[in-house]
Amino acid sequence: MMRDKIEIIVREALQALGVEVGVVNIEHPADSSHGDYATNAALMYGKAKGVSPRMLAGELVEKILETSSDDIAKIEIAGPGFINFFLSDTTLESAILRRTALRKNEENEGRSFVKTGERVNVEFVSTNPTGELHIGHGRSAFFGDTLARVLALTGAEVTREFYINDSRESNQIRELGKTALGKGEQYKTPELVEKMAKLDFTGLSEEEAGVLLATAVQAGNRAFIEKELGVNFDVWYSEDAELRASGANTAMLALLKERNFTYEKDGALWLKTSEYGDDEDRVIVRSDGTVPYFLADIAYHQKKFDRGFQAVINVWGADHHGHIKRMQAVGRMLGWPARHCLSLNKDSQAMAGGQKAGTGADQPIVFIAQMVSLKEDGVSSKMSKRAGNVILLRDLVAEFGIDIVRWFFIEKALNTQMAFDMALAREKSEKNPVYYVQYAHARLSSVIEKAKARNAEILGSPGLPETGRTALPETKGFAELFKTPSARALAMKIAELPEVVADIAESYAVHSLTGYAVALATATNAFYRDVRIVTDDGVDTTALALALRAKETLAETLALLGISAPDRM
RNA sequence: GCGCCCGUAGCUCAAUGGAUAGAGUACUUGGCUUCGAACCAAGGGGUUGGGGGUUCGAUUCCCUCCGGGCGCACCA
Numbered sequence: 001m002m003r004d005k006i007e008i009i010v011r012e013a014l015q016a017l018g019v020e021v022g023v024v025n026i027e028h029p030a031d032s033s034h035g036d037y038a039t040n041a042a043l044m045y046g047k048a049k050g051v052s053p054r055m056l057a058g059e060l061v062e063k064i065l066e067t068s069s070d071d072i073a074k075i076e077i078a079g080p081g082f083i084n085f086f087l088s089d090t091t092l093e094s095a096i097l098r099r100t101a102l103r104k105n106e107e108n109e110g111r112s113f114v115k116t117g118e119r120v121n122v123e124f125v126s127t128n129p130t131g132e133l134h135i136g137h138g139r140s141a142f143f144g145d146t147l148a149r150v151l152a153l154t155g156a157e158v159t160r161e162f163y164i165n166d167s168r169e170s171n172q173i174r175e176l177g178k179t180a181l182g183k184g185e186q187y188k189t190p191e192l193v194e195k196m197a198k199l200d201f202t203g204l205s206e207e208e209a210g211v212l213l214a215t216a217v218q219a220g221n222r223a224f225i226e227k228e229l230g231v232n233f234d235v236w237y238s239e240d241a242e243l244r245a246s247g248a249n250t251a252m253l254a255l256l257k258e259r260n261f262t263y264e265k266d267g268a269l270w271l272k273t274s275e276y277g278d279d280e281d282r283v284i285v286r287s288d289g290t291v292p293y294f295l296a297d298i299a300y301h302q303k304k305f306d307r308g309f310q311a312v313i314n315v316w317g318a319d320h321h322g323h324i325k326r327m328q329a330v331g332r333m334l335g336w337p338a339r340h341c342l343s344l345n346k347d348s349q350a351m352a353g354g355q356k357a358g359t360g361a362d363q364p365i366v367f368i369a370q371m372v373s374l375k376e377d378g379v380s381s382k383m384s385k386r387a388g389n390v391i392l393l394r395d396l397v398a399e400f401g402i403d404i405v406r407w408f409f410i411e412k413a414l415n416t417q418m419a420f421d422m423a424l425a426r427e428k429s430e431k432n433p434v435y436y437v438q439y440a441h442a443r444l445s446s447v448i449e450k451a452k453a454r455n456a457e458i459l460g461s462p463g464l465p466e467t468g469r470t471a472l473p474e475t476k477g478f479a480e481l482f483k484t485p486s487a488r489a490l491a492m493k494i495a496e497l498p499e500v501v502a503d504i505a506e507s508y509a510v511h512s513l514t515g516y517a518v519a520l521a522t523a524t525n526a527f528y529r530d531v532r533i534v535t536d537d538g539v540d541t542t543a544l545a546l547a548l549r550a551k552e553t554l555a556e557t558l559a560l561l562g563i564s565a566p567d568r569m
Numbered sequence: 570g571c572g573c574c575c576g577u578a579g580c581u582c583a584a585u586g587g588a589u590a591g592a593g594u595a596c597u598u599g600g601c602u603u604c605g606a607a608c609c610a611a612g613g614g615g616u617u618g619g620g621g622g623u624u625c626g627a628u629u630c631c632c633u634c635c636g637g638g639c640g641c642a643c644c645a
Contacts, residue, residue, distance in 0.1 A: 023585085025585070027585080027587095029588075030588080030589090031588075031589085034588070038587095038588085040587055043625075043626085044586095044587095046625085047624095078588075079587085079588045080587080080625070080626075081625095082587080128645070130645095165645065170644090171644060171645075172644080172645065267643090268643055269643095279571090279572080279641085283642085283643045284643095287643060288643080290643085292642090292644080293645045294645095297645095317639090318573085318638080318639050318640080319640065320645085321572090321574080321639070322572085322573085322640045322641060323640095324573090325572085368573085368574075368639095370574060370575075370638080370639080371574090371638065373638075411581090411582070411583095412582065412583095413583080415574060415575075416582080417574075417575055417576095417637080417638055418581095419581085421580095421581085424580075424581070427580095428581075428594075431593080431594065431607085432593090433592090433593060435607055436593085436607075436608090439605080439607050439608075440608090442605075442607090443605055443607095443608080446604075446605055447605080448604095451604080454604095506585090507585070509585095511582090511583085512583085514583095515583065515584095515592075518592070518593080519592090522592090525609070528605095528609090529609055529610090532603080532604065533604060534604045535603085536603080569605095569607075
C-alpha cells in the first residue's frame with residue numbers, strides 16, 4: 001500500500017530529526033490540489049521539538065527529499081504546516097497494474113489488529129428460537145457478515161458463529177412450551193401460530209413441547225438467514241447440546257466455586273463480579289437451584305478460548321449492553337486472553353486496536369448495535385408486538401430485495417440509533433445509492449463488452465477476460481491517460497480499497513465501505529464522461545485497462561457488502 | 570436516580586483533534602445524433618442541541634444543561 005510507504009518515509013524523517021515518534025497520520029486530502037496524501041506530522045510534533053509546525057515541516061521535507069525514491073513526484077508544505085505528497089504517475093500506474101485482486105495477506109499485512117493467521121470468532125445475530133427476525137436484527141446480521149469478510153481479507157482465520165439459546169432448562173423454552181400447549185400467550189405471533197399448527201404436541205410436557213417448537217422456529221430462522229439474507233455461519237452453536245448436556249455449565253460452576261469466586265446469600269449462589277469491576281455481584285445459581293443465562297454465557301466464552309480463538313468478537317443489541325460489565329469482570333476473574341473483547345464506544349474501539357490507546361485492551365470485544373425504532377408520520381415509536389407494528393426482516397427483503405436491505409443497514413454507523421420509516425424506505429429504494437454503484441458497474445461491463453466485440457484480439461486470442469482479475473491489455477503506459485484528471489482520480493480511488501479494508505479491520509467502521517463504494521462509482525462516472533474507450537478508430541487499450549480495474553474493484557467492494565454486481569440492469 | 574448510546578443541511582446519514590463540516594435525497598437550472606441519461610454539470614440550503622473549558626486548531630476530548638433512545642432481575 002502506498003499509504004504505508006509514505007507513513008514509513010515520514011516516520012523515518014521524524015526519527016532522523018530526533019523526534020520521539022508516536023502516531024503518524026497519513027490521509028487523503030479532500031481537495032486534490034492538496035496532493036494524493038497528506039500528513040499533519042509537523043503540526044503534531046512541532047511542539048515536542050520546540051519549533052513551529054511550518055519550521056518542522058520544512059526540515060522534514062528536506063530530510064525526505066534526501067532519501068526519497070521516485071515514488072513521490074512533488075512535496076509541498078501548505079497551510080499551518082501540512083505536508084502534501086503528490087505521487088508520480090508511474091507509481092500510481094504500477095499500483096493499479098500490480099493489484100490484480102484484493103486477496104488475503106497480500107497488501108494489508110501488519111496493519112490489522114488481527115494479525116495474519118490469527119483465529120477470530122465472530123458471533124452475531126444469535127436470535128432466540130422463539131420468533132422470527134425483525135428489523136432490529138438486520139443491523140447485527142449485516143454488520144457481522146461484512147466485518148467477518150473484511151477480517152478474513154486482512155489475514156484472520158474467521159469463524160462465523162450463531163449461538164442458539166435452546167437450553168431445555170431455560171425459562172424461554174418453558175414459556176414457549178406453555179404457549180404450544182395452549183397454557184400461555186408468550187411469543188404468540190401469527191407466524192408462531194402457523195408453525196404450531198404443523199406440529200403435534202399431544203402428550204408432551206411443557207419442556208418437550210418447548211423444545212419441539214423451538215427447534216422448528218430455529219430451523220425456519222436458519223433457512224431464512226442462509227437463503228434470504230445470504231448470511232452463512234460456520235458454526236451453529238447449540239447451548240443445549242454444547243453447554244448444558246455436555247456438562248460444560250456444571251464444570252464451569254464447579255470451577256468458579258473451587259476458585260472461591262462465589263458465596264451463598266439468600267439461598268442463592270453469587271459470583272463476586274464486583275471485585276473485578278462490575279457494579280454488583282451477580283447470581284450464578286438461583287435459590288430454586290436453576291441456573292441463569294449468565295452461567296451459560298461464561299461457560300460459552302470460556303469454551304471459545306478453549307477452542308483456540310485468539311480474538312472473540314460479539315455483536316450484541318443495545319438491550320444487552322448491561323451485560324458487558326459483568327462479562328468483562330468474568331474475563332478478568334478467569335484471566336481470559338488480552339484483546340478478547342471490545343466495546344461499543346469510541347474509546348474502547350480504540351482500545352481494540354491496541355496500538356492506538358497503548359493501554360492494551362483486556363476486555364472482551366462486544367459491539368453494540370443500537371436500537372432500530374419505527375417512525376410513522378414523523379413520530380418515533382417503539383416496535384411492539386402488542387401494537388402490531390413489528391416489521392419482520394423477511395417482509396423487508398420481500399419488498400425491497402436483499403441488495404437494498406443490506407445497504408440500508410450497513411450504511412449507518414452501528415452506534416447511531418436508526419429510525420426506520422417504511423414510507424421513507426420506499427421512497428429511497430427507488431433512488432438508491434445501491435443502484436448508483438451497481439449502475440457504474442453495469443455501465444463498465446457494457447463498455448468492456450463493446451470493446452471486446454470491436455477488437456477481440458486486444459488481449460490475444462482468448463479475448464477479454466470475463467470477470468477482470470486477470471491480465472490487462474498491453475498499454476503504452478498511463479502517463480498520457482493520467483493527464484485527464486478524472487482518469488487519474490479513478491486510479492487513486494482504485495488503489496484506495498486496500499486502505500479502506502485495512503482501516504475497517506482496525507476501526508470496525510464497516511459503514512465506511514458504503515461511502516467508499518459511492519465515491520468509487522462517482523469516480524467511475526467522471527472517468528466515463530471524460531474518456532472514451534471505444535472510438536471510431538478502435539479501442540483505447542489503456543483506458544480499457546483502467547476500466548477493467550475499476551469494474552473489478554467495484555465488484556470486490558460490492559462483494560464485501562454482500563451485494564450483487566450485475567452486468568446489466 | 571445511576572450507567573451507556575445519540576443530537577450535524579428540509580429529510581436519511583458521513584467526517585482516525587486538522588485545511589473552505591461533506592454525500593445522497595428533496596428543490597432550482599443546464600446537458601442525450603458518439604461506449605448505458607438508473608448518468609453528468611451548476612446553484613441555493615449549517616450558530617454541528619445550548620453554554621463553558623482544554624490548545625496552534627474542537628463536530629470530535631472534558632464539564633454542565635436541554636432533548637431522544639437503551640439498560641439498571643434470582644429474564645434472556
